[in-house]
Amino acid sequence: MSNGTSWVEYTSSLVQNVLRTEDWICEPEILNSGAHFISTLFGTDDGSFNAFIVVPPNGNELRVVSVLSEKVPPQFRGVMLEFINKYNDRSNAGCLMIDMKDGEISLRTEIFFEDNTPIVTPATVRALIFGNCSMMSDVMVAVRRVVFGGQHPALALSQLVQQEIEPASMPLSHGAPSLGIPAPAPSPVMAAPYYPGQVATTGSLLPPPPPPPPASPPPPEDSRKCSKCGGALVLLPRQGKFFCGKCSELAP
Numbered sequence: 001m002s003n004g005t006s007w008v009e010y011t012s013s014l015v016q017n018v019l020r021t022e023d024w025i026c027e028p029e030i031l032n033s034g035a036h037f038i039s040t041l042f043g044t045d046d047g048s049f050n051a052f053i054v055v056p057p058n059g060n061e062l063r064v065v066s067v068l069s070e071k072v073p074p075q076f077r078g079v080m081l082e083f084i085n086k087y088n089d090r091s092n093a094g095c096l097m098i099d100m101k102d103g104e105i106s107l108r109t110e111i112f113f114e115d116n117t118p119i120v121t122p123a124t125v126r127a128l129i130f131g132n133c134s135m136m137s138d139v140m141v142a143v144r145r146v147v148f149g150g151q152h153p154a155l156a157l158s159q160l161v162q163q164e165i166e167p168a169s170m171p172l173s174h175g176a177p178s179l180g181i182p183a184p185a186p187s188p189v190m191a192a193p194y195y196p197g198q199v200a201t202t203g204s205l206l207p208p209p210p211p212p213p214p215a216s217p218p219p220p221e222d223s224r225k226c227s228k229c230g231g232a233l234v235l236l237p238r239q240g241k242f243f244c245g246k247c248s249e250l251a252p
Contacts, residue, residue, distance in 0.1 A: 007059040011120050012036035015053050015062075018125045033057060042066065042133040046141055051133055062120070063110040064128055066136040068143065072103035076147045080105070083146050083153035087139070090157070094135055105143060107136045 005013075012028065015038055019026040027039040034057035042051050051066040072080045077100055084096045084105075094109040109132040111124070142160045145151040225232065 008034070008036055008055050008057055011062060012038065012055045014120055014122065015055065015125050015129070018122050018129065040129075042137065044137045044140075046137065049133075049136060049140065051129065051136075053129060060113045061110055062113075062125070062128060063108065064132040065106055065108045066132050067104060067106045068136070068140055070105075070140075070143070072098065072105065072143070072147055074103065077103055079146060079153060080143065083142070083156060086153055086157050087160075090161070094132060096139060105139075107132060107139060109135075 015036075016026050016028055019038070019040055025039070025041045029037045029039070031037050036055040038053040038055075040051050040053070041048055047069075049066055049068050051064060054063040054065065055061075056063070077098065080098055080103075081100070084098055087096050094107050097106050097108065098104070099106075109128060111128055138160055142156045145156045145159075146153055
């Protein structure tokens with residue numbers, strides 16, 4: 001960069017200017033490795049979480065990692081891992097991770113550059129930071145549904161994708177990208193809370209089957225009496241005969 005400023009210093013300064021312009025918390029730090037580490041906080045109506053912007057010293061990468069403050073309890077980490085695997089399998093905009101030791105969930109997005117002097121603009125920085133935080137704010141709600149609401153991971157992911165199809169709540173000036181996840185298959189339908197290893201049933205788009213036909217009325221009783229026991233006779237239409245319910249005799 002010109003004026004003796006390195007690419008790392010220039011990019012770090014640009015990140016800090018973007019955060020301060022948007023009135024976000026901005027706490028820069030230079031690590032021993034030479035990387036620039038900038039902390040901020042993202043808040044929504046559903047809660048808040050920390051986000052960290054990293055400018056590595058190699059000068060060809062810009063990275064954002066957002067971290068949820070809520071830790072997944074040990075008994076739910078297997079279920080959460082299933083959700084994360086499904087999410088990462090369908091997303092091309094970020095990598096969702098869980099630390100199986102302490103249950104910490106993080107979302108990582110990054111941009112790699114071909115050489116050491118790329119053109120970094122405020123729009124690029126906004127798209128990366130706000131895109132990551134926008135995705136994580138939706139993931140935060142889905143995580144709570146799975147961990148604390150007993151929702152099946154596939155259903156939580158399907159609802160998350162449907163939210164991304166709707167217009168984003170982030171202002172367009174922020175340039176936040178969508179998740180990049182294709183439209184989901186029909187949502188699974190769960191009749192009870194999900195437990196690890198449980199198989200979800202798939203909902204059907206077909207109309208419900210018609211109700212069963214009403215039971216046939218009992219054969220009409222005849223006024224005739226059985227000649228053997230005197231019991232009442234019942235007409236059997238198909239046989240054309242009468243049946244005595246008392247002694248089980250057939251009469252013409």
